[in-house]
Amino acid sequence: MKILHTSDWHLGRRPVGGIGEYSKTRYEDYFNAAEYIIDEAIKHNVDLFIIAGDLFDRSSLLPDILFRTEKLLTKLKEKNIDVLLIEGNHDKIYTHDDSWINYMENRNLVIVPKVYKNNEDYIFEPYIKNDIYFYGVPYQGVVIDEVLIELAKKIDKNKKNIIVVHTGIGGNFIPGCTKSEILDLFKDKVLYIAGGHLHTYNFYPKDNPYFFVPGCPEYWDLNEKNNKGYIIFDTENHTYDFFESKKRKVSSYTFDSLSDYEKIEELNIEKGEIIKLNIDYNIIKELNIDIEKKLLEKGALKVILNISYLDSSENYEIEDIDKQSIEEKIIKKWENIYSTNSKKTIEYLEILKDKVYENSQDIFDSFDHFLDVIIEGDKNENK
Numbered sequence: 001m002k003i004l005h006t007s008d009w010h011l012g013r014r015p016v017g018g019i020g021e022y023s024k025t026r027y028e029d030y031f032n033a034a035e036y037i038i039d040e041a042i043k044h045n046v047d048l049f050i051i052a053g054d055l056f057d058r059s060s061l062l063p064d065i066l067f068r069t070e071k072l073l074t075k076l077k078e079k080n081i082d083v084l085l086i087e088g089n090h091d092k093i094y095t096h097d098d099s100w101i102n103y104m105e106n107r108n109l110v111i112v113p114k115v116y117k118n119n120e121d122y123i124f125e126p127y128i129k130n131d132i133y134f135y136g137v138p139y140q141g142v143v144i145d146e147v148l149i150e151l152a153k154k155i156d157k158n159k160k161n162i163i164v165v166h167t168g169i170g171g172n173f174i175p176g177c178t179k180s181e182i183l184d185l186f187k188d189k190v191l192y193i194a195g196g197h198l199h200t201y202n203f204y205p206k207d208n209p210y211f212f213v214p215g216c217p218e219y220w221d222l223n224e225k226n227n228k229g230y231i232i233f234d235t236e237n238h239t240y241d242f243f244e245s246k247k248r249k250v251s252s253y254t255f256d257s258l259s260d261y262e263k264i265e266e267l268n269i270e271k272g273e274i275i276k277l278n279i280d281y282n283i284i285k286e287l288n289i290d291i292e293k294k295l296l297e298k299g300a301l302k303v304i305l306n307i308s309y310l311d312s313s314e315n316y317e318i319e320d321i322d323k324q325s326i327e328e329k330i331i332k333k334w335e336n337i338y339s340t341n342s343k344k345t346i347e348y349l350e351i352l353k354d355k356v357y358e359n360s361q362d363i364f365d366s367f368d369h370f371l372d373v374i375i376e377g378d379k380n381e382n383k
Contacts, residue, residue, distance in 0.1 A: 001047045001048065001129070001130050001132065001234075001235045001236070002044065002045065002046045002047050002048075002232060002233075002234055002235075003046060003047065003048045003049075003050060003162075003192070003232065003233045003234075003235065004037070004040070004041045004044070004046040004048070004049050004050065004230055004231070004232050004233075005050045005052065005192075005194045005212060005214055005230060005231040005232075005233060006037050006049075006050065006051055006052070006214055006217065006230040006231075007051060007052035007053060007054065007088075007166075007194070007195070007196030007197075007213065007214055007215075007216070008052075008053065008054040008088065008196050008197070008199060008215070008216040008217075008220070009030060009033070009034045009051065009054065009055055009056075009216070009217060010030055010054055010056065010057040010090065010216060010218070010220050011030050011031060011034060011055060011056050011057060011065055011068070011069055012027070012030070012056055012057045012058060012061065012062065012065035013026070013027070013030050013057035013058075013218075013220065014026060014027050022301060022302050025272075025301060026248075029218050029247070029248050030057075030217075030218050031068055031072070032246065033217035033218040033245055033246055033247055034072055034217060035072055035075075036217075036245065036246035037217060037230050037245060038072055038075050038076060039075075040230070040243065041076065041081060042075070042076075042079050042081070044232060046081060046232065047081070047082070047129075047130075048081070048082050048083075048084060048129060049076055049081050049082065049083045049084070050083075050084045050085075050164055050194050051083065051084070051085045051086075051110075052086060052088075052164050052165065052166055052194045052195060052196035052214075053086050053087060053088025053089075053090075053091065053138065053139060053166030053196045053197065054088030054089065054090045054091060054166065054196060054197070054216075055069070055085060055088070055091055055100075055101065055104075056069070056090060056091050056100060057090055057220075058090060059090070059091060059092060059093045059094075059099065059100065061100055066100070069104075070104075070107065070109060073104065073109040073110065074109065077108075077109060082111055082129065083109065083110045083111065084110070084111050084112075084113065084127060084134055084136070084164060085101060085104065085105075085110040085111070085112055086101070086112065086113070086136040086137065086138045086164050086165070086166055087099050087101045087112075087138035087139060087166070088138070088139050088166045088196060088197065089139040089141070089166070089176060089197070091139075092138075092139060101138075111127050112136060113125060113126055113127045113134055113135055113136030113164065114136070115135075115136060115137055115138070115147070115151075122147060122150040122151070122154075124151055124154060124155075126161075130235075131159075131160060132160045132161070132162055132191070132235060133155070133156075133159050133160065133161045133162070134162050134163075134164060135151060135155065135161065135162070135163045135164070136163075136164045136165075137151065137163065137164070137165040137166070137167075138166055139166040139167075139176055139197070140166075140167070140176065141175065141176055142175070142176075144165075144167050144176055144177070144178050145178055145179065145182050148165070148167075148178060148182050148183075148185070148186075149182065149185065151163070152182075152185035152186055152189065155186075155189055155190070157188060157189040160191055160235070161189060161190045161191060162190060162191050162192045162193070162194065162235075163186070163190055163192075163193045163194065164193075164194045165193065165194070165195055165196070166195075166196045166197050167195055167196070167197050168195050168196070168197045168198030168202065168213045169183070169198075169202065169204060169211075169213075170198065174198070176197055177197060177198070180204055180205075183204055183211050186210070186211075187210070190210055191210070191233075191235055191238065192210055192212070192233050192235075192240075193210055193211040193212065194212060195211055195212060195213040196213060196214075197213070198213050198215070199215050199216035199220050199221070199224050199228065200213075200215045200216075200224060200225065200226040200227060200228060201213065201214055201215045201226060201227040201228060201229060201242060202215075209240075212231050212233075212240070214228075214229055214230050214231050214242070215227060215228035215229060215245075216228055217229070217230070217245035217246070217247060218245070218247045218248065219247060219248065219250055222250055222274060222276065222304065227242070227244065228244070228245050228247060229242055229243050229244045229245040230242075230243055230245060231243075248272065248273070248274060248301070249270050249272070249273045249274070250273070250274045250276065251273060251274070251275055251276070252275075252276040252277075252278070253267070253275065253276070253277050253278070254277075254278040254279070255277065255278070255279040255280070256280065264291065264294055264295065264298075267295075267298065269295065269298040269299045269300050270299065271299040272299070272300075272301045273299065273300050273301060274300065274301055274302045274303075274304070275295050275300045275302070275303045275304065276304045276306065277291065277295075277303060277304065277305050277306065278306045278308065279291070279305065279306070279307060279308070280307070280308050281307050281308060291303070291305070292305065327346055327349065328342055328346060331345050331346065
């Protein structure tokens with residue numbers, strides 16, 4: 001049997017603000033990336049299509065998002081390709097015991113393997129196809145290790161097992177992620193573990209891997225690096241192939257000196273490309289050219305300027321400073337354990353901001369992890 005594994009489509013995502021041509025284009029990009037993978041599944045004649053969580057970017061859906069998602073999944077149904085889907089943290093409606101994943105199942109567009117708790121016991125109900133048992137573990141937050149340990153105890157190693165789980169390897173640092181030692185419990189018990197949650201391609205272990213994260217097909221965050229795509233796994237010969245997804249081109253350039261601006265004329269900009277430009281404040285002052293306008297004229301969809309003020313001794317308006325520079329300057333003035341670990345503090349603040357934005361119920365657990373890492377880091381530095 002041939003299986004396609006994808007994850008983290010984040011359909012419906014828009015840049016902050018949500019208006020304008022750039023926002024509209026990026027909104028389309030996520031649907032285009034998803035449809036490309038569907039078309040590849042049809043071309044490769046796969047038997048099963050796995051989406052390992054975060055089908056949507058937010059649980060509050062607009063009609064257009066729902067309509068277009070149903071239309072995409074219908075393409076697979078019309079080709080008799082079963083779609084196995086689990087719930088990710090972005091899909092979950094935290095205020096209700098329901099989700100749009102359940103709706104898709106009720107519409108007979110997807111199959112959702114069940115897991116639930118009966119008193120203190122976890123019950124796993126697999127979907128069975130061609131004598132292969134498919135277990136689903138939706139996003140579990142801080143109890144992900146606990147749930148996976150229980151699943152490892154319950155699965156029959158004498159059967160062909162595949163697990164679909166919305167997690168990646170992140171230890172205690174990334175909310176909802178598991179550890180490699182937990183995945184070790186499944187060695188020789190599974191054919192394949194289809195992971196998600198993290199947005200770049202990864203696998204474990206290095207030799208003879210059985211745990212895979214394909215990555216978000218599009219850039220959820222323009223700072224994401226490394227490969228993104230989908231995986232096709234053959235259950236007969238246990239081989240896998242990774243394929244790059246169709247995503248918008250994002251390029252980054254750094255201008256360290258005045259002479260660097262001349263490189264603009266030499267840049268071969270792809271139409272619709274997103275450009276990230278790192279440039280010093282002093283260079284900006286000296287240039288008599290509108291860099292952003294020039295790059296847009298060359299075909300760029302969007303130009304993001306990251307201006308550094310570290311070498312500037314002159315006064316400037318506060319609104320000219322980038323957000324991260326402001327946060328770092330403020331945190332360093334606290335003169336406490338958070339300021340001595342300023343980079344970790346900023347990283348965790350970004351995670352907590354996402355949790356607030358998503359109305360996530362595990363924000364307090366994430367904050368506890370934040371405190372633990374900061375305090376332990378401070379102890380280590382003072383040893």
